[in-house]
Amino acid sequence: MRHSHNTAEKRRQWLRWLPAAVIGCAFVIDYSTLGGVNVFPLLAAAPGTAAPLLSLRGTIATGVAANVAGLILVLLEREPNRDDLVPFTSLILLTVVAAVLNVLLARDRRQLRTSREVAAAVQRAVLPELPRRVGPLAVASRYEVAHEEAAIGGDLFAVHQTPHGVRILLADVRGKGLQAVRTVNALLGAFREASDHQPDLPGVVRQLESRMRAGAAQADGAEAESFATAVVAELPPDHSVLHVANRGHAASLLVHDGKVHVLEPATPSLPLGLGYLGGDGVPVDRFELPVGATVVLFTDGIDEARDPEGTFFDPVPVLSRPLPSDPETVLDTLLTAVLRHTGGKLQDDAALVAVTLVE
Structure with missing residues (x-):
């Protein structure tokens, strides 16, 4: 911002x-x-x-x-x-x-x-700043609004340490305003509860899906058709591998030693709230996460940002160079590049989270 x-x-x-x-x-x-x-x-x-x-x-x-x-x-x-x-x-x-x-x-x-x-104030109450350290992860986050007059959006993030490891959520709710705030608040609450009580990542995703469906069933109008693209990730207590469930969202990036690996899901999945259209399965991908590597998650305000000629921003080349193992530096580098690409202003709100395995 x-x-x-x-x-x-x-x-x-x-x-x-x-x-x-x-x-x-x-x-x-x-x-x-x-x-x-x-x-x-x-x-x-x-x-x-x-x-x-x-x-x-x-x-x-x-x-x-x-x-x-x-x-x-x-x-x-x-x-x-x-x-x-x-x-x-x-x-x-x-x-x-x-x-x-x-x-x-x-x-x-x-x-x-x-x-x-x-x-x-509402945005801060619903979406407080993340702590700089969660378990073995150094954490950085940003929330960039596209328009000063529309400070309440539908982007959200959370990082929690649980008995099952560190769990991460980044999502983009359809819509803006109070409708989006209600859905954001519901998802964050469901994520906190599921993170503590669900023993595996598919269980967390299913609980988020159930919460989205319950909210839609109680709503009317556009809110009844609400959905959210999301990335739900987990680093287990032994830090052996990163588990990622991608629900119709842009692929996260793994930045390490001047290289970027795109964490594409092997099997595409529908957004939260639409999962019933594609069955109850929750595909989970597993990726190696070396010490010093940084995982970058972002909403479509980043990868759909356009320059005056309409060219979309590609974050991969920007991060494909030697960078410190510091999530703050990674996000600053990415935001500086995207704002230079767009001429200083985003077309849509953007939420970003970067986590670095430091031990």
């Missing part, structure tokens, strides 16, 4: 210079044409430009500066006369209108900021 926030803040800082640039352009045009072009319409645009970008004081100051600039341009060419009353009165009137507009926009921004804070 911090990457996209910093990019947006830099963009806003540059835009704050736009009203001053408009007034400067008026001076340049008037000077280059020796007063042959009426630049008052350009000066009139300055306070309107300032209204959504600056504070009330800044908007009024821009209007005053536009009036002063207009007066200076007139005095440089001739003596003011009665014909100048209309353009100067229009400038004053437009400054007042811009000030009123600024007040209204500021009120809306305050309301939006409050909504964002509430949404962020």
Whole structure:
């Protein structure tokens, strides 16, 4: 989230210079044409430009500066006369209108900021940050929102140490808003319970599937058709092998010694909530996990991110180079690359988890 926030803040800082640039352009045009072009319409645009970008004081100051600039341009060419009353009165009137507009926009921004804070609080309550260490695994996680106005999404992750090993969940629920939050909350609760009580990974997946079906049966409308793509993984107590159940989700990546192995499932499976369409079997794949290797899980906000030409982002080349055995560095490297690919903004929310076997 911090990457996209910093990019947006830099963009806003540059835009704050736009009203001053408009007034400067008026001076340049008037000077280059020796007063042959009426630049008052350009000066009139300055306070309107300032209204959504600056504070009330800044908007009024821009209007005053536009009036002063207009007066200076007139005095440089001739003596003011009665014909100048209309353009100067229009400038004053437009400054007042811009000030009123600024007040209204500021009120809306305050309301939006409050909504964002509430949404962020809900997101943190439902999806708290993961601990940096869980059993033998170093853990890092990120949640990047595509739009500041839509801080509540359907991406989720969890990592729990249990008597049966360390269990990991990363999922992407269909939809957004309160509907998605209810499903996310239900899945996280079901995962915590199943992780502690189910002796094997298929049992965890079946309990998640049952919870999705129960939620759909009690809902109506779009929520009744909800489903979630997911990766459910397990590192047993002896750390011998990584077990992965992929439910219609993008394949995770194993990064080790400058190489990337795509953890493709041998048998495709339907997303959680749709498992009844394909039988009750839960295919589980097994992968070697050497000490120092990092497993990267992500939602479709990463692999479906597009550049201006519509080319999808491929995380494999980015991670196919020597990287420290540090999940934080791996995720930072991946996020920097995907934001560079998209021009600084994601098209969809993205959740990422990286775990490194350190012992």
